Amino acid sequence: MNGEPKIKVALMQNAPEARLNLSGFFVLPDGRPLSGEFSAQAGDKDVVLSDASGVAIASQKDILLMPSSPAENFFTVRNIQIGIDFHWQRLQEQSFRGGFLLTHSGPGLFHLINMIGMEEYLASVISSEMSADAPLEFMKAQAITARSWLAAMLEKKTLPRPAQERNENEVRLWQDVNDHEEFDVCADDHCQRYQGITRIISDNVARAINATRGVFLTSEGRICDARYYKCCGGRTEIFSSAWEDRSFDYLSSVADSGEAHPQVCSEQDAADWLGRKPDAYCNTNDKALLERILPAFDLETLDFFRWRVVYERRELENILREKSEIDFGRLHRLVPLARGPSGRIYRLKIEGSKKSMIVGKELEIRRRLSPTHLLSSAFIVTAEQGPDGGVQRFILSGGGWGHGVGLCQIGAAVMAAKGFSASDILAHYFTGAELKKLYGS
Numbered sequence: 001m002n003g004e005p006k007i008k009v010a011l012m013q014n015a016p017e018a019r020l021n022l023s024g025f026f027v028l029p030d031g032r033p034l035s036g037e038f039s040a041q042a043g044d045k046d047v048v049l050s051d052a053s054g055v056a057i058a059s060q061k062d063i064l065l066m067p068s069s070p071a072e073n074f075f076t077v078r079n080i081q082i083g084i085d086f087h088w089q090r091l092q093e094q095s096f097r098g099g100f101l102l103t104h105s106g107p108g109l110f111h112l113i114n115m116i117g118m119e120e121y122l123a124s125v126i127s128s129e130m131s132a133d134a135p136l137e138f139m140k141a142q143a144i145t146a147r148s149w150l151a152a153m154l155e156k157k158t159l160p161r162p163a164q165e166r167n168e169n170e171v172r173l174w175q176d177v178n179d180h181e182e183f184d185v186c187a188d189d190h191c192q193r194y195q196g197i198t199r200i201i202s203d204n205v206a207r208a209i210n211a212t213r214g215v216f217l218t219s220e221g222r223i224c225d226a227r228y229y230k231c232c233g234g235r236t237e238i239f240s241s242a243w244e245d246r247s248f249d250y251l252s253s254v255a256d257s258g259e260a261h262p263q264v265c266s267e268q269d270a271a272d273w274l275g276r277k278p279d280a281y282c283n284t285n286d287k288a289l290l291e292r293i294l295p296a297f298d299l300e301t302l303d304f305f306r307w308r309v310v311y312e313r314r315e316l317e318n319i320l321r322e323k324s325e326i327d328f329g330r331l332h333r334l335v336p337l338a339r340g341p342s343g344r345i346y347r348l349k350i351e352g353s354k355k356s357m358i359v360g361k362e363l364e365i366r367r368r369l370s371p372t373h374l375l376s377s378a379f380i381v382t383a384e385q386g387p388d389g390g391v392q393r394f395i396l397s398g399g400g401w402g403h404g405v406g407l408c409q410i411g412a413a414v415m416a417a418k419g420f421s422a423s424d425i426l427a428h429y430f431t432g433a434e435l436k437k438l439y440g441s
Contacts, residue, residue, distance in 0.1 A: 001151065001223075001438045004214070007121050008183040009194055011077055011096070012112040014105050017041045024073030026065040026099070028058060033068060040102050042110040047102045066099035066115075074197060075100060077112065080187075096196035103182060113183050114196070121194065122146055123201050123209050128193035129228075130409060132202035134293040138413040139208035140422035144435065145407045146192055148217040148226040153191075154184060156225070162244040170358040174243045214440030217426060217433045219250045224433050229402025230409050231304045232256050232342060233378055234273070234280040235263065236429065237404030241340035242362050250433040253341035256280040256411045263341035270336070270343045271380050274399045277306055281411035281418075282400075293413040304401040304410070307375055311394045313386075316369070320350065323368045328352025332391060334369075334381045342404045343378040362403055369396070376400040406430065 012018060018040045025033040037052040040063075049058045067073035076095040098116035105111050125146050126132075126139055134142075156176075165172040175190060185191040217224040225248065227239075239251045255261035257280045264270050277283055283305045284290065291299065311319070317331050330353040337358065338347035346361045350368075359365055362377035379398030386392030401410075407429045415425050423435065 003439050004118050005151075005154065007116055007118055007150070007185065008101075009114045009116060009121065010111050010180065010183040010186045011080060011094070011100075011114050013186060014109040015042070015112060016108050016110075018102075018112055019078040021076040021078075022065070022073070023075065023095075025068040026073065026075065027068055029064055032057075034065065040110065040112070042104060042108050044107045045104065047104050047110045049102065061104045063102040064099065065101075067097070070097065073097070092195070094196050105182065111182060114187075118147065118150065119209055119213060122150075123205055124196050125192045125194050126205050126208060127201055128195040128295070130413065131291075131293050131295055132205050134204070134413050135416035136204050136208060137420065137422045137425065138293070138409075138416035139204055140212050141407065141412050141416070141425040142228070142409065143208045143212045144215050144217060144422065144426060145226045145228050145430075147212070147215070148224050149228070150185065150192070151216060151223045152225040155223070157184070168357075170360075171364060172360045173364045174361050175363060176243060212422070215435055215437050217250070217430055218436045219248070219433050223438075224248070224250050224430060226430060226433075227251070227403070227406035228409055229404060229406070230298070231282045231401040232280075232404045232408040232411060233305060233376065233398075233400025234278050234283065235261055235342040235404075236406065236408060237340045237342040237344050237362075239405055241342075241344050241346040242403040242405055250430045251405055252431040254428065254431065256282050256408055264339055264343040265341075267336065267339075267380075270339060270378075273343050274306070274378060274380050274397055280305075281414040282408050284410065284414055286414075289414065289417055290410075293410065301375070301401065304375060306397075306399050309370070309374065309379075309396045309398070311396075313391050313393060316394055317352075319371055320368060323370075324357075326357065327354055328356075329354030330390065331394075333383065334394065336381070339378075340404075343399065344404055345377045345379070348377075374398065376402060376404065378404070 020038045022035050025035045027033050039050050041048050046060050047063055048056050049063050050056050074095050074097050078093050079091045080094045096114050098114050101113040103111050126142050187194040217226050234256055236254050238253050239248055259279055264273050313331055320328055333351040335349040336345045337349055339345050344362050348359050348365050350357050365377045366374040378400050379396040382395040383391045384393040412425045
């Protein structure tokens with residue numbers, strides 16, 4: 001890697017319009033400086049940027065604006081959607097440093113893309129993913145993990161997209177950054193949360209970025225595809241349960257504890273594992289610590305280590321019909337066919353009176369069985385019978401929050417609060433990986 005890269009982050013994708021406020025001057029390629037309130041609308045073939053009185057300032061396929069003073073100027077975007085399709089989805093007003101590009105993406109649509117240096121981007125990612133008051137050693141570990149993931153993704157975007165499977169009997173789908181073609185990453189949970197300077201960049205965050213500047217997780221001479229999520233539920237997962245059928249030694253399944261916990265190898269193992277609350281770093285009810293490490297909207301979800309979802313049969317049939325666009329008829333069974341070592345299901349058979357289908361991988365299972373997303377695919381299924389002898393109710397008893405691969409954010413934050421260093425934390429979650437500084441003094 002030759003120095004710090006610039007990142008193209010999509011703040012809005014395929015939007016019909018946007019409202020912007022430019023604080024300080026931003027300059028068009030022809031040298032015109034702009035400041036104040038503006039709006040952008042997409043036409044059939046171009047994007048129109050207008051001032052507060054509605055006068056068109058520019059109309060073309062791509063409109064680029066760069067700050068005249070990058071350290072001082074920033075722009076604000078109204079009504080950015082965050083947590084898209086998840087249970088915390090909402091609109092926010094957000095502010096950003098760096099330049100931005102309005103690029104036409106189709107009739108009546110455009111992308112709003114922020115251009116920003118990797119390190120400044122990461123400062124916001126850390127503050128957006130977790131609270132800016134989280135322990136310093138956790139923030140260092142999060143910075144190195146997020147930096148490594150991003151660099152690995154930039155390289156991965158140059159490679160062919162792995163084949164996925166979709167036929168009338170089985171779907172094997174997953175999401176990854178290769179889904180994005182006109183920019184590097186999006187600003188939401190699909191990639192990494194990035195909410196600009198809206199999130200407070202605390203002294204702790206600044207220290208974490210400065211202390212780890214240019215430092216990456218590496219394995220066998222390559223930057224690690226380092227993943228992370230909220231809570232593993234007691235044991236981390238392997239890569240192939242969530243994405244393509246590949247394995248990485250540094251993404252081995254490990255117990256999130258100083259104690260050894262066996263891997264889940266059978267349905268009985270899953271029932272035993274998810275039916276109890278074993279000792280684990282991420283198994284915490286310390287409200288003061290959680291308030292210190294989680295953003296406000298994540299504090300709305302505190303039953304993350306072990307959780308329970310109850311559906312009336314007809315309710316779940318409606319959810320499946322809406323999310324899958326398939327009428328399964330009367331739902332008979334949900335049958336786990338394959339689990340990873342953390343208990344996360346990556347092949348699930350849905351059996352109905354009209355249709356049966358196998359669904360994977362873990363995120364697709366979570367998506368189809370919820371109006372938003374299940375917290376994870378680590379769950380056991382209990383079917384309660386009604387008076388007619390058929391299934392009346394499905395109970396999903398689960399554990400963990402997210403895909404479970406790599407760094408467990410809550411577990412890592414608890415480790416830091418217990419006195420573990422960033423290097424200790426990374427060694428725990430990324431087996432055999434090494435830290436290497438690739439740029440910066």
